[in-house]
Amino acid sequence: MISIKDNRKVFKTATFxxxxxxxxxxxxTLSIYYSKHEEAFFWTCELLCSNMLIELWNVYFTLMSKFIHSYNPKLPLFIYKKYESFKQLSESYGDDLKLRNxxxxxxxxxxxxxxxxxxxxxxxLDDLTYKFDFKIENLYENLKAPNVEYINYIWLPNDPKEYIVPFNELIYHLRETKQKTDIHFWINWIIQYDTLCRKKKKIxxxxxxxxxxxxxxxxxxxxIWxxxxxxxxxxxxxxxxxxNEIIIIISKLFSxxxxxxxxxxxxxxxxxxxxxxLLHKTIDFKTDILKEKKTLSNLEENLNVIFDQIKKHEVSENIEVPQTKHEKKIDLYKNIYNNL
Incomplete structure (x- = not known):
């Protein structure tokens, strides 16, 4: 196995x-989308060597849900299983930087x-940009539910009254009309209204x-919950x-x-x-997560070739990472406290 020996501990905006x-x-994202295996492995290993693991997972989540979704319906189960294995590995080392080796x-x-x-x-899946002004008269223009009884499907006693109408509309379209455009509209309305309230310090x-x-x-x-x-x-x-299992798993990955x-x-x-x-009756949930299993046979060999390339960029001498303004401020307070 090609081992990485590098003195840098932190990678912020630049990779290994x-x-x-x-x-x-x-x-x-592009190399995976266009199925360019060698390039995809290289960028994966580059992020792994840089300890940019949450960034790597976010790329996986985006590809899974934005570009693949129903074409590989059981993919979230596979991703979640791998994430659970990753957590166990991470806990066993106590330092994610060691995972690259x-x-x-x-x-x-x-x-x-x-x-x-x-x-x-x-x-x-829907890359439209939604803009709302949140004026009452404009809200009423988009109401289509015949009544406000749909909210009883989900509402709990201490849920905020401000969201009764938007959630009533969302549930109506999910359960009755099945109109994706309207469903996405209200999803975005709810999220953006929450953002607006936060900006106004009204959480x-x-x-x-x-x-x-x-x-x-x-x-x-x-x-959002x-x-x-x-x-x-x-x-x-x-x-x-x-x-049901897949949607529960996607919610766990989201969190x-x-x-x-x-x-x-x-x-x-x-x-x-x-x-x-919306499409569950037409989706084949028996679709194999990976149809060509033989492609896994050379995986370790391919990764070793990539790591051999990346290893050339090792830095052996000690490099002092510049402190951020926040870190400098913390150090200043520590010095003041220690000199009291």
């Missing part, structure tokens, strides 16, 4: 081989990249759901256990390293679930 982080993520870790990420490369990729929280728990109430009680509660309940009504920004950045995971709910 001194590429821009955002450009690497972009190139990885663990063959199990390399094979884990390599196999995900391979499966994504081999998956069919066609339709981009509206919902009653906590079992889907996501966190010590930070602003995260665990965010309005009502959306997930609706999607999971709708999946249970479809009399398709595998569909990985969750922050409020995930509501917008991972919205395609919500679209993914909507697509499954």
């Amino acid at each position: 081989s001194n590429y821009k982080k955002n450009e690497v993520c972009k190139q990885l 663990d063959m199990n870790s390399r094979l884990l990420f390599g196999s995900i990249t391979l499966v994504l490369c081999e998956s069919q990729k066609y339709t981009i 509206i929280l919902c009653y906590p759901r079992h889907i996501y728990t966190c010590k930070n109430e602003k995260l665990s009680n965010n309005i 009502i959306i997930w509660d609706i999607l999971i309940k709708c999946s249970k009504e479809c009399s398709n256990p595998i569909l 990985t390293r969750y922050s409020i920004s995930c509501n917008k950045n991972r919205i395609h995971m919500i679209y993914h679930c909507i697509e499954l709910l």
